[in-house]
Amino acid sequence: xxxxxxxxxxxxxxxxxxxxxxxxxxxxxxxxxxxxxxxxxxxxxxxxxxxxxxxxxxxxxxxxxxxxxxxxxxxxxxxxxxxxxxxxxxxxxxxxxxxxxxxxxxxxxxxxxxxxxxxxxxxxxxxxxxxxxxxxxxxxxxxxxxxxxxxxxxxxxxxxxxxxxxxxxxxxxxxxxxxxxxxxxxxxxxxxxxxxxxxxxxxxxxxxxxxxxxxxxxxxxxxxxxxxxxxxxxxxxxxxxxxxxxxxxxxxxxxxxxxxxxxxxxxxxxxxxxxxxxxxxxxxxxxxxxxxxxxxxxxxxxxxxxxxxxxxxxxxxxxxxxxxxxxxxxxxxxxxxxxxxxxxxxxxxxxxxxxxxxxxxxxxxxxxxxxxxxxxxxxxxxxxxxxxxxxxxxxxxxxxxxxxxxxxxxxxxxxxxxxxxxxxxxxxxxxxxxxxxxxxxxxxxxxxxxx
Numbered sequence: 163x164x165x166x167x168x169x170x171x172x173x174x175x176x177x178x179x180x181x182x183x184x185x186x187x188x189x190x191x192x193x194x195x196x197x198x199x200x201x202x203x204x205x206x207x208x209x210x211x212x213x214x215x216x217x218x219x220x221x222x223x224x225x226x227x228x229x230x231x232x233x234x235x236x237x238x239x240x241x242x243x244x245x246x247x248x249x250x251x252x253x254x255x256x257x258x259x260x261x262x263x264x265x266x267x268x269x270x271x272x273x274x275x276x277x278x279x280x281x282x283x284x285x286x287x288x289x290x291x292x293x294x295x296x297x298x299x300x301x302x303x304x305x306x307x308x309x310x311x312x313x314x315x316x317x318x319x320x321x322x323x324x325x326x327x328x329x330x331x332x333x334x335x336x337x338x339x340x341x342x343x344x345x346x347x348x349x350x351x352x353x354x355x356x357x358x359x360x361x362x363x364x365x366x367x368x369x370x371x372x373x374x375x376x377x378x379x380x381x382x383x384x385x386x387x388x389x390x391x392x393x394x395x396x397x398x399x400x401x402x403x404x405x406x407x408x409x410x411x412x413x414x415x416x417x418x419x420x421x422x423x424x425x426x427x428x429x430x431x432x433x434x435x436x437x438x439x440x441x442x443x444x445x446x447x448x449x450x451x452x453x454x455x456x457x458x459x460x461x462x463x464x465x466x467x468x469x470x471x472x473x474x475x476x477x478x479x480x481x482x483x484x485x486x487x488x489x490x491x492x493x494x495x496x497x498x499x500x501x502x503x504x505x506x507x508x509x510x511x512x513x514x515x516x517x518x519x520x521x522x523x524x525x526x527x528x529x530x531x532x533x534x535x536x537x538x539x540x541x542x543x544x545x546x547x548x549x550x551x552x553x554x555x556x557x558x559x560x561x562x563x564x565x566x567x568x569x570x571x572x573x574x575x576x577x578x579x580x581x582x583x584x585x586x587x588x589x590x591x592x593x594x595x596x597x598x599x600x601x602x603x604x605x606x607x608x609x610x611x612x613x
Contacts, residue, residue, distance in 0.1 A: 254282070267600030277313070281303075297321050368386075398520055
């Protein structure tokens with residue numbers, strides 16, 4: 163199932179000048195005379211022995227801790243946006259097309275087709291130093307030539323507000339609504355007879371707060387998400403229809419962290435979640451889930467960052483005939499910066515998701531990813547990603563595995579235009595219960611125009 167995008171964070175990342183390691187150690191002009199002479203002599207020696215490229219001035223923001231190849235400021239190529247009183251508006255449109263060599267992997271016959279795709283994004287954010295407000299909207303459409311059934315039209319709309327209290331405490335609220343789709347290649351819907359992606363809508367309300375007490379930070383959040391699926395009768399879905407799987411999830415979260423050094427902290431998080439189905443004949447699937455995660459955010463060096471949580475999760479169903487699901491839970495990410503030109507990211511997560519399949523209720527999703535981003539030139543960025551997913555079902559026991567490899571090139575032409583080319587290979591590594599394993603290749607080329 164396509165993962166639902168979370169609401170935007172209520173507190174934006176700290177400005178580069180505020181990050182550890184970027185703060186001035188004293189007032190301007192306070193350098194002793196002897197130190198100034200040594201600095202001048204050292205600079206002269208470096209410049210005399212360096213090539214022309216080394217003599218070029220560098221932007222301090224590019225060297226800040228936590229800056230990766232994709233997040234690095236590029237003043238010559240970054241869109242300026244539209245400055246409004248108290249706000250900044252950013253917008254972009256992507257126009258392009260591509261080729262899909264296997265549009266219906268489970269139909270028993272090979273089908274391929276070219277497609278056209280367009281994407282639009284709008285972002286409006288406040289520019290005040292205190293408090294924050296923002297609106298984000300996006301829309302994406304894909305149309306296949308001669309195969310209209312395989313196309314889709316997704317959108318999302320998010321609004322958030324944050325009220326700052328004191329130095330580092332705040333409260334915030336957010337609302338989000340999105341339309342997403344599940345590809346017919348997903349093992350979740352292969353039991354049915356879908357001929358087009360399955361559409362579903364998500365509506366989310368969220369409130370959260372952060373209280374900072376010296377080195378201790380306390381966090382809390384309450385979120386309600388409603389999932390509504392397209393009305394489509396199919397014996398492959400539990401309840402005989404996709405719409406029978408509509409449900410609401412209410413989640414509460416509380417956490418605490420302690421920073422023993424700048425950029426290094428330990429944390430403890432607890433989450434409670436209740437799922438309630440809309441239809442009375444599906445109420446036996448209602449469940450209660452609790453989990454506890456202990457972990458850390460650790461700035462190992464200026465070139466290595468890690469954040470992780472490890473714990474235990476258990477889901478209990480209202481119907482005593484359904485077997486409860488429990489086991490280890492984890493989530494984490496490791497970022498490596500061997501040089502300014504290369505960023506490596508490793509991530510892993512284990513969650514419990516709701517199932518649409520007529521023979522299952524929930525499944526355990528374990529996913530991992532590895533991504534490398536390389537700055538070939540100042541305006542040419544190469545990215546590669548390997549991603550793997552494992553879906554573990556109960557009653558009956560079954561396991562499905564899928565791997566995805568993606569290669570992307572971004573060519574920044576100027577502030578307002580860029581060309582993005584990508585290739586993606588999807589492979590079903592293990593599809594039990596007689597379902598067909600498949601390979602799928604997608605080629606994509608698009609032009610992005612931004613302001």
